[in-house]
Amino acid sequence: MQTGIIGLPQVGKTSLFRILTRAAATGGRSVPGQAHVGIARVPDARVAKLSEVFKPKKITYATIEYVDIGGLQKDREKNSASLVPLREADALAHVVRLFENPAVPHEGGSLDALRDIVNVDLELILTDLEQCAKRIERVEKDLKKKKETILETELQLLIRCRLALEAETPLRELEFKPEEMKMLTGFMFLTRKPMIYVLNLGDEEASEIDRVVEKYHLEKLALKPQTAVVPFCGKIEAELAELDDAEAAEMMKAYGLAESGRDRLIQASYRLLGLISFLTCGEPECRAWTIERGMSAQKAAGAIHSDIEKNFIKADVVKWEDLLKAGSFAAAREKAQVRLEGKEYIVQDGDVILFRHGG
Numbered sequence: 001m002q003t004g005i006i007g008l009p010q011v012g013k014t015s016l017f018r019i020l021t022r023a024a025a026t027g028g029r030s031v032p033g034q035a036h037v038g039i040a041r042v043p044d045a046r047v048a049k050l051s052e053v054f055k056p057k058k059i060t061y062a063t064i065e066y067v068d069i070g071g072l073q074k075d076r077e078k079n080s081a082s083l084v085p086l087r088e089a090d091a092l093a094h095v096v097r098l099f100e101n102p103a104v105p106h107e108g109g110s111l112d113a114l115r116d117i118v119n120v121d122l123e124l125i126l127t128d129l130e131q132c133a134k135r136i137e138r139v140e141k142d143l144k145k146k147k148e149t150i151l152e153t154e155l156q157l158l159i160r161c162r163l164a165l166e167a168e169t170p171l172r173e174l175e176f177k178p179e180e181m182k183m184l185t186g187f188m189f190l191t192r193k194p195m196i197y198v199l200n201l202g203d204e205e206a207s208e209i210d211r212v213v214e215k216y217h218l219e220k221l222a223l224k225p226q227t228a229v230v231p232f233c234g235k236i237e238a239e240l241a242e243l244d245d246a247e248a249a250e251m252m253k254a255y256g257l258a259e260s261g262r263d264r265l266i267q268a269s270y271r272l273l274g275l276i277s278f279l280t281c282g283e284p285e286c287r288a289w290t291i292e293r294g295m296s297a298q299k300a301a302g303a304i305h306s307d308i309e310k311n312f313i314k315a316d317v318v319k320w321e322d323l324l325k326a327g328s329f330a331a332a333r334e335k336a337q338v339r340l341e342g343k344e345y346i347v348q349d350g351d352v353i354l355f356r357h358g359g
């Protein structure tokens, strides 16, 4: 799963990318179009706590990918090209600059969160609109040659999208039926992707981080569907990323920060993408596995190995807190906290699972 980082020039996109992917074992890699892809570890206190008890040889966290592209330009054509790597992304994170830095002035000349949000959203809307219009033209041509119900349905759907986009409404705010969603998948519209607005604050605002959404009048935005607003102090987070845990905790205290912005942001990406983690826990390894919310036990087994999915028999499931308190699977079983579930069981966030499989 991948989140694309976007924004105007010199707002701190690359700085954010570096902060998020610092734990990357693989480092960044380049993909065509000057974009950088990196891997971030999803912070998970459950894995950390279980590992303290189980002392596994290996601890593995879930991961999520971030893509960093260059700043959006005034030139529409250049933007269309630079936005291409984002089509593949599953969600977008728009970095909004709210820090002063006279050495690198903001393109807009002043700091204005709403203005930048509207402008960048408009850029995405225009890109989708172009694509929508092209497809509508094509479908109309084909329909003139031959009437086909499926094409007519598609045309109606695209016209609805065009109307929304013309009214400057991102497609993520529209409701679609499952079959419509399927039809739209191929277009990879940018405004359909879940969006995180990252407010990149100056250090002086760190202590009021809980109030900045109101301060910048973004409450309404934060309530929109598939949208999150995450305040973040880029410069402090960059410094925190260099420190060990104890030093970082001390520095956060000095700035009045309750939790790391990096963790909050990664968790927000994870949530918006509709992902949850189930855990496996034993002597060799404690590990978080990423699945989509609502997945069945059999499907979830496929995250580990396709053979386990194929030869699935049953799953032993225990809530992570119960396992932690019990101290071992055997003890949890004695307390009747381990349930035997079948393949249709819907896996819950934080389930610790032991799959029984044949083959």
Ligand SMILES: Nc1nc2c(ncn2[C@@H]2O[C@H](COP(=O)(O)OP(=O)(O)OP(=O)(O)O)[C@@H](O)[C@H]2O)c(=O)[nH]1
Binding pocket: 007, 008, 009, 010, 011, 012, 013, 014, 015, 016, 069, 070, 071, 072, 099, 100, 101, 104, 200, 201, 202, 233, 234, 235, 236
């Ligand atoms: N004061 C301050 N400066 C920052 C912050 N984030 C980034 N900068 C500075 O702003 C400049 C641009 O930062 P980048 O992270 O490269 O910004 P960017 O959005 O990737 O820039 P482009 O890719 O060129 O569009 C650098 O000189 C950073 O040191 C911040 O939170 N506070």
Ligand SMILES: [Mg+2]
Binding pocket: 013, 014, 015, 069, 070, 071
């Ligand atoms: Mg950059």
